Amino acid sequence: MLYAVAATVAAVVLAPLAASGYALLYDMVFVPRQPLSWQLVAPADSLPRAVPMDAVVSLVTQLVPGWLLQRLVLVGAVVFAAVGAGYLVPAERRATRVVAAVSYAWTPYLAERLLIGQWGLLLAYAALPWIVWAALRVHAGRAGAVPRLVLAAAPAAITPTGGLLAFATVALLVPGRGRRRSSVLALGALLVLNAPWLVAALVTGAGGxxxxxxxxxxxxxxxxxxxxxxxxxxxxxxxxxxxxxxxxxxxxxxxxxxxxxxxxxxxxxxxxxxxxxxxxxxxxxxxxxxxxxxxxxxxxxxxxxxxxxxxxxxxxxxxxxxxxxxxxxxxxxxxxxxxxxxxxVARWDRDLAVLVLAGAALLPVAVMPDLALGGAGRLRPVSYPADWRRVAALTAEDPGVVLALPLSAYRAYPWNPDRVVLDPLPRYLSAEVLTDDTLRVGDVTVAGENRRIRKLRRLLRDGRPVAGTGVRWVVVQHGSAGTVDPAWLAGLEKVHDGPFLTLYRDPAAPPVWREDPSDPARWAVVAALGSALLVVGFAALSALRRRPTAW
Amino acid sequence: MRKALTLLVSGLVAALLGVLALGGVAAAATSSAEEAKDAAKSAREAAQKAGKPDPFTPEIYGTR
Known part of the structure; x- marks a missing residue:
């Protein structure tokens, strides 16, 4: 019953995703196959806001295409949120579980975070009822509860916010008299799940x-x-x-x-x-x-x-x-x-109670019907133009640092009309891509943290060329606001000129065949990521065995 | 009598919520693309009237 309700809610909310392509909206960027690059696994010049999310997506898209992964995470988030809340509520009636399921999967929170594209946060939101459920089992001293708690918390920990939320939930619910061992184990495991972004934050050059x-x-x-x-x-x-x-x-x-x-x-x-x-x-x-x-x-x-x-x-x-x-x-x-x-409705007639509970389940939908159909059409898949594949192939043949112009963190493409999206280029190309990280919210400008792009911005502001800065490729993205001063492109050779992208190369820039693998700081992030994956793997094995463990 | 009245009122409220929910979802379903375009257009016009930048130009992450 709960799964049917959850599936219906997911189908109504995410129906536009039945069409092919990628839904690109604000922070939601999926590409056909995200490269496993240092920039995404352990960003050296920016704050680790997408650590370890990008690394996980890069790993998964080596096996599963990006369009499918996008659908799996979004449908999974809505379904597991609904089922989790319905399952968790200590109700006496089945209809109460339906009320909880629909109410949790049809909140303004879910709608707003979906419409700003923060799918990682939605996974944390969906995992939360399961984390509480598993924490209650640990609280009750049930055998094998800690591995289940780790598995429930793992999807949440793919973003720093989700990881913190999971840690706080466990820290609040698990500790208690006589549960010292399981509490330490649970909190230790949650700390390891949070380790990738914590270590990345410690070693990044962006400051904290x-x-x-x-x-x-x-x-x-x-x-x-x-x-x-x-x-x-x-x-x-x-x-x-x-x-x-x-x-x-x-x-x-x-x-x-x-x-x-x-x-x-x-x-x-x-x-x-x-x-x-x-x-x-x-x-x-x-x-x-x-x-x-x-x-x-x-x-x-x-x-x-x-x-x-x-x-x-x-x-x-x-x-x-x-x-x-x-x-x-x-x-x-x-x-x-x-x-x-x-x-x-406890003392009311059964028919009347069911009627009121049905009304309560419909209330969230009646109050906010425009979450349906991907926020009334805001979430609509599009295809990347052929230009993107061509530019990806050319830059992969001759690796080097890529600069995206005009300088802007977010873009509104004519092929993705009336939508703003985080520049997908760093996730589409296998090379290291420099994009602006300044955010503009209305009239307020929020400065970014990347020192390399800050230097380049200053240089371009002075009207100096990109040539000679060590940048090998420049991608000019057309059809979006922002200007590109021809002086910036002086000394570069045009390699590809398409309707949406033009690619320039600096023949004098040194080729970078691979990013510096000797940086111990980056390996520390990889080690933290490996530890987190090991903990999840061990928890999965323990849970699959379905027998009491030392945990 | 009281029970019947409660049942009637609850039924009417539930039906109203049902109509609102289904009507809203149906509205979203039938004109989703157009609505999205209209919403974007309205946001642009509101920003223009307020002397603020267009929220759908690439530099803008969003407006409050």
Whole structure:
């Protein structure tokens, strides 16, 4: 039943992905076969925001085409989110499980993070109910529970935010009297899962701090008249207006949020009674922590503190888009709300109860119907033009550093109309690609961290040519705003001139046959990644054996 | 009498939610491409009116 409901929700949300091609939207970039390059596995010049996600995608796309992987992760995220919530809720009725499943898979959080393309975060969101479920088994002292917990947390740990969320959940739910050994094992395993991005952050040349302008730019946003805190209370409030479903601006949306909160309040009691002692309080702490982190950028006083931290404390930049931590709030909210409806109808006639529960399951869809069909058409697959294959082949024949022009982190291609996407070139080409990492949010410019691109930007601003800088290839991407000064291309030879891409080569630039393999810092990241994979592999073997383990 | 009334009201609310949900999903299904284009156009026009940059030019990650 739950799987059928989850499959229906996934089909309704992701129906456009039935068409062929790649859905390219904001941070969601998939390519036919992502190269296994140092730049993606252990970025030396940027913060490890996509570590180990890029490495995992690179590994998987050696076996599975990128278009298929995109569908697998997106469908998997929606299905496992729904089934996980439905499975986790300690309900007495099957219909309550359906309410929880639909409510968790049809949240503004899921919609907004899907529409900004952060599929890694969606995996963490989907894994969260399973992490809680597995943590409760460890909490109960069940044999073989730790390997299951590791397997549940592994998909979450492919991004730093997801990894932190998983670690915080386990740290809150597992420890307790008489569970010291399993707690240490579980937390140790979670630490190893987080090791790739932690090590990458320690060894990157980008430093650990970021531009404090990002705090204001990425703070929670009001979606309607009720303000940003009300948006967060309803699990919405992402900073981007373009990633917010239009229905969220509706006049009655705060009323629906109020109904949700009231139901959650009614369901808090049953949740507390039906979970093992103390667990509901810990889930409450998880929810409160998530909500607080999400609100840091908009609360008076905390926004200034966050600005200071982002500028001075390495790693604090993770908190600037705090709304992403709202996943920890969304799950307890949905569990409580589903139980609240169940409690409300507990003494009612069976037919009436089923009717009300059916209405409760439909409420999230009725309030935000424009999540359907990939956010009402925003998620639509397209094909990369033939130019891209040609440029990839040419640059692969003669390896060297590639510069993408015009300088811009995000692009709006004519072949992917009305959509903005992170430049796919670094993931499409096997060479190292330099792209701008400056972010513009409305009028606010958030500086990037890559020192190499900063140097090149300065040079280009002075009107000097790319030739002689060590860059072997320059790819000019047409049909997008931004200008390319002909002076920048002086001394370069045109190798390919297509409708969408023009490729230039600097014949004097030294060829780079392979990226420096001797850097021990990068090998440290590989070692951390290997350790994480080993832990996952060991956990999988332990779980498959289906017998009590020393864990 | 009270039970019948509760059943009627609950049924009406559930039906309304059903109609809203299915209607919304159907609307998204029938005009998804056009809606996306319209949404992009509206965002462009709103930005233009507010004297802000076009959110669908490549330099812009998004607007608040």
């Amino acid at each position: 701090t970021s531009d404090p302008a990002g705090v204001e730019a990425f703070a929670a946003r009001a979606e309607n008249w009720a303000g940003p805190l009300a948006a967060l209370a309803g699990t919405g409030g992402i900073w981007s207006a373009q990633a917010t479903p239009g229905s969220r601006s509706g006049f009655l949306v705060p009323l629906a949020t109020l109904v949700l909160l009231v139901m959650a309040g009614v369901g808090a009691g049953p949740l507390r009674r039906r979970l093992p002692a103390g667990v509901a309080v810990r889930l409450g702490v998880l929810a409160g922590g998530g909500l607080l982190l999400a609100a840091l950028g908009v609360l008076p006083g905390t926004a200034d503190a966050l600005r200071w931290a982002v500028l001075h404390v390495p790693g604090a930049g993770l908190l600037r888009d705090g709304q992403k931590f709202l996943a920890g709030y969304a799950l307890p909210l949905v569990l409580c709300a589903a139980l609240g409806v169940e409690r409300l």
